[in-house]
Amino acid sequence: MIDAVTDELKLALKQMIVEECDKDFGPEFIRDDMPLLGGDLDLDSLDVLQICMAVKNQYDVRIEGSGDARKALKSINVLAQTIVDARR
Amino acid sequence: MPTFIHHMDAHCALGLGLEASVAGVLAAQQPVTELAFDQQRDPVRMPYCVLPEDTSGDDFYQYLERICARALDGLSAQQRQRTALLLGSSSFDMQVAEARYRDDLARRGPEQAVPMPIVGYGKLAQHLGNRFGLSQQRHSYSTACTSSANAILYGHRLLGAGLADYALVLGVERFNHTSVLGFHGLGLISPTQRMRPFARERDGLLLGEAVGTVLLGRGTPAAGAPRLRLCGGAIGTDNHSLTAANTDGQQLAQVIQLALADSDLNPQDVVGVKVHGTASLKNDEAEAAAMTTAFGGSIPPAFALKPFVGHTLGACGALEVALTLGCLSQGTLPANPGIEPDAALAVTLNQSVQAARPGPYLFNCFAFGGNNNALIISLEGEGNTP
Amino acid sequence: MRVRAHYSLLNEIESGPNATLPALEPLIARWHHTRIRRIDRYIQLCVAGGLNCIAGQPLHPQTGVYLASRVGAVSTSAKTMIQTEQKAEMPKPLHFVNTLGNSAGFYLTQLLGLTGTAVVVSQEWLSFESALLHAWLDLQQGRIDCALVGGFDEVPLPTSHQLERLDQAHISPPPTHLTEGTHWLLLERSTSPSGTNLGAPHWLADSQELDQWLQQQKPFACIQTSFTPDSAEAELLARHTDHHQAFTRTAALHGVFSGAALVHLVEQSPVRAPIRRALHLTRGPEGPYCAVIVSLEPV
Structure with a gap:
């Protein structure tokens, strides 16, 4: 049951990003408030699509269109909140 | 000896055959079908340009045989032995492979069933070459959306080297889940179900299935047929990004310039452009920038064919050449x-069907993975009807 | 066409439920120090082969890239098909783009900084020779100065599935091994009579055509086949050369195995004075033949 932003959820999202984007760093590299796009993570549009599809498959939350994706992928905090809000 | 187009054929959403398809283009028909993927865990609906129902009962392989038989009709057994076969596709017989895997899943279950059961990009060409007694020059091209455009270019080069007298080029794309759901997953399908290349409100592409056929020959075709000469072409690579062209259009401009040089032509000689025009935000921006670079301020009359037949992926090179030449042969652009x-793009598509000028036409064709192709085909003399 | 560099990697994979694939990353790391993410084994085979053939030498900007594969990105295509047909889910975007024929060439040309001609061609068991012909067409016309020709085919796991795909599962006994590999030639236009040169690949429909063609050729010090000749073929070859040898494996072969044979012949260069030519001969299970002359003089 996901009804609140927890450390567990945030860790799961970080692990998901590392795996879906085939990144060399571990989940601990991603800070909760770090910008996911345009920052040190170096994610491109294909990574964004991978993450959005994984979010849909794992959390049944749809993030569609590049505008929504950009908003949701501001940071791990925002992504977690987006998922929690959508599932309420 | 120059390369001429001796025969062309088009099977696409507009019709099964060149005549019906060309009539559809000139009437600006947009035959879009909404497909429902209800078997998906998360059912989706998607617009698609479906081939009109084939009532012959032929399977995919027999269907291709029938198309080849039509194209080779005028050639003797000896001429066929000197006919190369070049087939371009992004999915080959994926449709058959998926169906076979579904049967296998039902029969043996997920542990035993073999996914992707049919392998060998060259199988189709091998089969058709054997069936029609063609030359051993049987090459298959797998460069995504430029596959059959590259096949046309190398058909021309094979003829130029004297390795064949004729080259039958097939662009083949049949509906399959991998391609269609794959494109959907990339978010490239137009939500409004319309393709509007170079328009401000462009919002993506429609996919379609098709077989486009072009028969190239050394020397001129029989008297009375329109004289369509394949002047040259080029391939270039833009490895800026795997999924989108560099919006500066410089690599695309270069492939156009190389195609012109290969054809001994200057930009101002070109009388018309068949654009690639996928109606995606960035790719149209890149193509427009390339045209501006290649042609300066005066871009020749340009038109797009994907709004009528969808993006037929690996088939689009041969299909769009065949459709364009069908229109030009009737004297119409x-x-x-x-x-x-x-307004930001500097490309205005031709707004009304007009008389086609004789002269060289440019055919743009660009693909995922940065493989780009430009071909130049000239309508020589008066655009007379066969 | 003069051979400027060559490289071949031929792996024999033991079939069975515990089959393992040798890592390709170390081969790539020799020439490119940061790990390339999101590439599957098919793309790794391309990149590993291409980089090791070039081996860090500067490339002429007018270098065309001619890639060959018989079966393409099978393991990723299979993953995608499991996703859409078995699980009824959307294919992952990354998997889908990696199923497209261009993707391997994208990574390689990006690493090498090449922006010219690039194609991916296929012709069943003569796919490598098809790529070689495309390179020859462009080299002899002066469209390019240099051609990088590479053929690669993977062994997707499980091997039992791949043996079914290759129609080898029902052979008794089934093959104990499968080969995979990546085979490369860097070619340039021959300008002086030095080095190892290749002729244009020549297709021959059947043994009669082969016989006639061999009669018209100057003698070969060696004819190397990438298949085990049957008795009629062995007799035919013996009529045309004192020495013929087979470069084969008892495993289920990958689609561009003949590329391994050709690179082997180029490496061995089994020519002896006064005969300075050898012949690479290949065929698929049902023909046709394809012949490539390997010579210490311009062909």
Whole structure:
């Protein structure tokens, strides 16, 4: 049951990003408030699509269109909140 | 000896055959079908340009045989032995492979069933070459959306080297889940179910299935047929990004310039452009920038064919050449009425069907993974009807 | 066409439920120090082969890239098909783009900084020779100065599935091994009579055509086949050369195995004075033949 932003959820999202984007760093590299796009993570549009599809498959939350994706992928905090809000 | 186009054929959403398909282009038909993927865990609906129902009961392989038989009709057994076969596709017989895997899943279950059961990009060409007694020059091209455009270019080069007298080029794309759901997953399908290349409100592409056929020959075709000469072409690579062209259009401009040089032509000689025009935000921006670079301020009359037949992926090179030449042979230049240009892009598509000028036409064809192709085909003399 | 560099990697994979694939990353790391993410084994085979053939030498900007594969990105295509047909889910975007024929060439040309001609061609068991012909067409016309020709085919796991795909599962006994590999030639236009040169690949429909063609050729010090000749073929070859040898494996072969044979012949260069030519001969299970002359003089 996901009804609140927890450390567990945030860790799961970080692990998901590392795996879906085939990144060399571990989940601990991603800070909760770090910008996911345009920052040190170096994610491109294909990574964004991978993450959005994984979010849909794992959390049944749809993030569609590049505008929504950009908003949701501001940071791990925002992504977690987006998922929690959508599932309420 | 120059390369001429001796025969062309088009099977696409507009019709099964060149005549019906060309009539559809000139009438600006947009036959879009909404497909429902209800078997998906998360059912989706998607617009698609479906081939009209084939009532012959032929399977995919027999269907291709029938198309080849038509194209080779005028050639003797000896001429066929000197006919190369070049087939371009992004999915080959994926449709058959998926169906076989579904049967296998039902029969043996997920542990035993073999996914992707049919392998060998060259199988189709091998089969058709054997069936029609063609030359051993049987090459298959797998460069995504430029596959059959590259096949046309190397058909021309094979003829130029004297390795064949004729080259039968097939662009083949049949509906399959991998391609269609794959494109959906990339978010490239137009939500409004319309393709508007170079328009401000462009919002993506429609996919379609098709077989486009072009028969190239050394020397001129029989008297009375329109004289369509394949002047040259080029391939270039833009490895800026795997999924989108560099919006500066410099690599695309270079492939156009190389195609012109290969054809001994200057930009101002070109009388018309068949654009690639996928109606995606960035790719149209890149193509427009490339045209501006290649042609300066005076871009020749340009038209797009994907709004009528969808993006037929690996088939689009051969299909769009065949459709264009079908229109030019009737003396008409296709148009895209009602597509309002994006002022930021400097490309305005031809708004009404008009008389086709004789002279060289440019065919743009660009693909995922940065493989780009440009071909130049000239309508020589008067555009007389066969 | 003069051979400027060559490289071949031929792996024999033991079939069975515990089959393992040798890592390709170390081969790539020799020439490119940061790990390339999101590439599957098919793309790794391309990149590993291409980089090791070039081996860090500067490339002429007018270098065309001619890639060959018989079966393409099978393991990723299979993953995608499991996703859409078995699980009824959307294919992952990354998997889908990696199923497209261009993707391997994208990574390689990006690493090498090449922006010219690039194609991916296929012709069943003569796919490598098809790529070689495309390179020859462009080299002899002066469209390019240099051609990088590479053929690669993977062994997707499980091997039992791949043996079914290759129609080898029902052979008794089934093959104990499968080969995979990546085979490369860097070619340039021959300008002086030095080095190892290749002729244009020549297709021959059947043994009669082969016989006639061999009669018209100057003698070969060696004819190397990438298949085990049957008795009629062995007799035919013996009529045309004192020495013929087979470069084969008892495993289920990958689609561009003949590329391994050709690179082997180029490496061995089994020519002896006064005969300075050898012949690479290949065929698929049902023909046709394809012949490539390997010579210490311009062909």
